[in-house]
Amino acid sequence: xxxxxxxxxxxxxxxxxxxxxxxxxxxxxxxxxxxxxxxxxxxxxxxxxxxxxxxxxxxxxxxxxxxxxxxxxxxxxxxxxxxxxxxxxxxxxxxxxxxxxxxxxxxxxxxxxxxxxxxxxxxxxxxxxxxxxxxxxxxxxxxxxxxxxxxxxxxxxxxxxxxxxxxxxxxxxxxxxxxxxxxxxxxxxxxxxxxxxxxxxxxxxxxxxxxxxxxxxxxxxxxxxxxxxxxxxxxxxxxxxxxxxxxxxxxxxxxxxxxxxxxxxxxxxxxxxxxxxxxxxxxxxxxxxxxxxxxxxxxxxxxxxxxxxxxxxxxxxxxxxxxxxxxxxxxxxxxxxxxxxxxxxxxxxxxxxxxxxxxxxxxxxxxxxxxxxxxxxxxxxxxxxxxxxxxxxxxxxxxxxxxxxxxxxxxxxxxxxxxxxxxxxxxxxxxxxxxxxxxxxxxxxxxxxxxxxxxxxxxxxxxxxxxxxxxxxxxxxxxxxxxxxxxxxxxxxxxxxxxxx
Amino acid sequence: xxxxxxxxxxxxxxxxxxxxxxxxxxxxxxxxxxxxxxxxxxxxxxxxxxxxxxxxxxxxxxxxxxxxxxxxxxxxxxxxxxxxxxxxxxxxxxxxxxxxxxxxxxxxxxxxxxxxxxxxxxxxxxxxxxxxxxxxxxxxxxxxxxxxxxxxxxxxxxxxxxxxxxxxxxxxxxxxxxxxxxxxxxxxxxxxxxxxxxxxxxxxxxxxxxxxxxxxxxxxxxxxxxxxxxxxxxxxxxxxxxxxxxxxxxxxxxxxxxxxxxxxxxxxxxxxxxxxxxxxxxxxxxxxxxxxxxxxxxxxxxxxxxxxxxxxxxxxxxxxxxxxxxxxxx
Numbered sequence: 001x002x003x004x005x006x007x008x009x010x011x012x013x014x015x016x017x018x019x020x021x022x023x024x025x026x027x028x029x030x031x032x033x034x035x036x037x038x039x040x041x042x043x044x045x046x047x048x049x050x051x052x053x054x055x056x057x058x059x060x061x062x063x064x065x066x067x068x069x070x071x072x073x074x075x076x077x078x079x080x081x082x083x084x085x086x087x088x089x090x091x092x093x094x095x096x097x098x099x100x101x102x103x104x105x106x107x108x109x110x111x112x113x114x115x116x117x118x119x120x121x122x123x124x125x126x127x128x129x130x131x132x133x134x135x136x137x138x139x140x141x142x143x144x145x146x147x148x149x150x151x152x153x154x155x156x157x158x159x160x161x162x163x164x165x166x167x168x169x170x171x172x173x174x175x176x177x178x179x180x181x182x183x184x185x186x187x188x189x190x191x192x193x194x195x196x197x198x199x200x201x202x203x204x205x206x207x208x209x210x211x212x213x214x215x216x217x218x219x220x221x222x223x224x225x226x227x228x229x230x231x232x233x234x235x236x237x238x239x240x241x242x243x244x245x246x247x248x249x250x251x252x253x254x255x256x257x258x259x260x261x262x263x264x265x266x267x268x269x270x271x272x273x274x275x276x277x278x279x280x281x282x283x284x285x286x287x288x289x290x291x292x293x294x295x296x297x298x299x300x301x302x303x304x305x306x307x308x309x310x311x312x313x314x315x316x317x318x319x320x321x322x323x324x325x326x327x328x329x330x331x332x333x334x335x336x337x338x339x340x341x342x343x344x345x346x347x348x349x350x351x352x353x354x355x356x357x358x359x360x361x362x363x364x365x366x367x368x369x370x371x372x373x374x375x376x377x378x379x380x381x382x383x384x385x386x387x388x389x390x391x392x393x394x395x396x397x398x399x400x401x402x403x404x405x406x407x408x409x410x411x412x413x414x415x416x417x418x419x420x421x422x423x424x425x426x427x428x429x430x431x432x433x434x435x436x437x438x439x440x441x442x443x444x445x446x447x448x449x450x451x452x453x454x455x456x457x458x459x460x461x462x463x464x465x466x467x468x469x470x471x472x473x474x475x476x477x478x479x480x481x482x483x484x485x486x487x488x489x490x491x492x493x494x495x496x497x498x499x500x501x
Numbered sequence: 502x503x504x505x506x507x508x509x510x511x512x513x514x515x516x517x518x519x520x521x522x523x524x525x526x527x528x529x530x531x532x533x534x535x536x537x538x539x540x541x542x543x544x545x546x547x548x549x550x551x552x553x554x555x556x557x558x559x560x561x562x563x564x565x566x567x568x569x570x571x572x573x574x575x576x577x578x579x580x581x582x583x584x585x586x587x588x589x590x591x592x593x594x595x596x597x598x599x600x601x602x603x604x605x606x607x608x609x610x611x612x613x614x615x616x617x618x619x620x621x622x623x624x625x626x627x628x629x630x631x632x633x634x635x636x637x638x639x640x641x642x643x644x645x646x647x648x649x650x651x652x653x654x655x656x657x658x659x660x661x662x663x664x665x666x667x668x669x670x671x672x673x674x675x676x677x678x679x680x681x682x683x684x685x686x687x688x689x690x691x692x693x694x695x696x697x698x699x700x701x702x703x704x705x706x707x708x709x710x711x712x713x714x715x716x717x718x719x720x721x722x723x724x725x726x727x728x729x730x731x732x733x734x735x736x737x738x739x740x741x742x743x744x745x746x747x748x749x750x751x752x753x754x755x756x757x758x759x760x761x762x763x764x765x766x767x768x769x770x771x772x773x774x775x776x777x778x779x780x781x782x783x784x785x786x787x788x789x790x791x792x793x794x795x796x797x798x799x800x801x802x803x804x805x806x807x808x809x810x811x812x813x814x815x816x817x818x819x820x821x822x823x824x825x826x827x828x829x830x831x
Contacts, residue, residue, distance in 0.1 A: 351777065361703065361707060
């Protein structure tokens, strides 16, 4: 009998289906790998088990009994512990406190038993003692640790909960070889002790090394479960991409590939910073360069580094052959770079202000304006908004009165009032409707045809494959492959994304 | 129980919001109402000369509140608690520089604006480059200024207003209206132009509404924020000079009452403490409302302590209904 069974579990957010149909069987004493393309629903599925996302429908059975996991606390009581990809550590607390956070030892139920807490923490650190590196102790504040050390603390914290069901969502992304080895050994021990482990990773070698079975998720549906020793990466990838599509991709040679590409506009050389490793590439006028790979592997970081939001670290950026110091968005804008983020709330809209005020800031900066005449600026703003066929009643209306898609159009219009030379698109169509997406990409292709150099990151593979002339696939902040011409297929995209790092 | 209280407050808040879509009109009605009440309590309260006197007092508060308004609009917990200290310091400096002679007015203006601007600059640098929360930064600055006032007072006589300044503030200048009221109207006009017809104005709202998005759109966030604190310091300096003109000579801690009052005027006028929306027209109305209220309390023989209680209570009440994030839009 399975330890945990999920039957036709689903989750929607408004019109977006995060998980349409999730079936999963976890046996005691197995490492069960979840694999799927971006946005296929693997994180949603693991969050449902961990209680941080409540499913809309479906059945969850623990030891054969139907249960309902209403919140993370309930999940903990059912014996579930989860490693969060985005980490869940308190930066200002010590390593020991973080490791023991979910069940702090106490005396008389009131006072923190510091002695015992440190004992517990030390026991969890012990297996990693040789690989944690310098500056790591039970009393170190987590905020002062390196990225790999923080990730290890999250791992220890997960183990410290002594749970029967452990979920690891990309636990090894920042770890080095020795640390990964250490972690995998611990997993094997847990497996031998009869625990069941859900494992999500982008490293193919790890998956085949540690995994017993694999469940593949495609477009929000769990499509198949295989025994890993009886399958191979090609079979898995085909299941992930969809057999029909994989075959069709192999045969089709008709993807649009423009040849009339202009001179080189942007050269990026050897950038290494917190999120990127030795990233280098070039983009020409009239070209759309795509960035692909699994979520959060440095695509956004490349764009934000070029735009001066993230620290450049080592490396250089050349515009039209001249080295530039782009240390702030202002400097980047002055050098003809535009950056459109899909995270409108954070990076795009100026909340509750008028449409006019949302459209003009970049133009005002580029033209060194001091006075802001609503009439003159309004005329220019209307022209830019017309390019995008935006729907609005009056420029004086608050941007909050518009739909998400139209809000994003306003943000795009902001950058087109005075056309940039280089356009950076950071998942620009996130959370907007299909019709608007289509319009935006028509416009983007048109802008490229007019000679703009464009770098596009999209979390939707189709957008990337349909629009990019070349695709750089990233894994863990590194460019692992370049896909050109007929190589641009979904299959190749994931083949590269799951390449050994 | 706490959830039902919260529910009640939310409900009450939404009721208030529904009933009063425009705080400007509400404030004007309140002012009219208070004038009627005042006239009833003490005949002559709403007479023209008395109203002009109230407006002169409101002008000084309104000028301080202009700076407060700008700092609050800029968001990120923006608030200037040092305004009172700057007002007092400016009154003393102006009094000593002009010492009763008209020829000293221009040097006094220059000195006061420079010092007010400099103090604001220090506030701004502390907030932006050193990352000190505005509340702490300007409160610390207020402490420094109050200490400085004690030191300055020991050696120097309090100073005397120039006759021209006094008559500008107190006597009719044009159409029987004192010059300071004209000055205030002028400042109101300039503020409206600044906020709605200049790029700087757009940028002020932008950093208040969404600082990160503003930065991404190329707004020099730090420079804008420092300029807000500088303008606040300069407005307080102007108000300090006006007080000197109003009372003839400067006396101790004349500016103290403006810290709380300027914040209330801004919030009464519909600018939420979270910033990013609102404007100065509302603040001007808020200043008048507050001064009329104060005057009524005086008529009722309520002393300074009682008035402070009433002011503090008003601010807390406003916070309950407006909330910190949301506000009634003008």
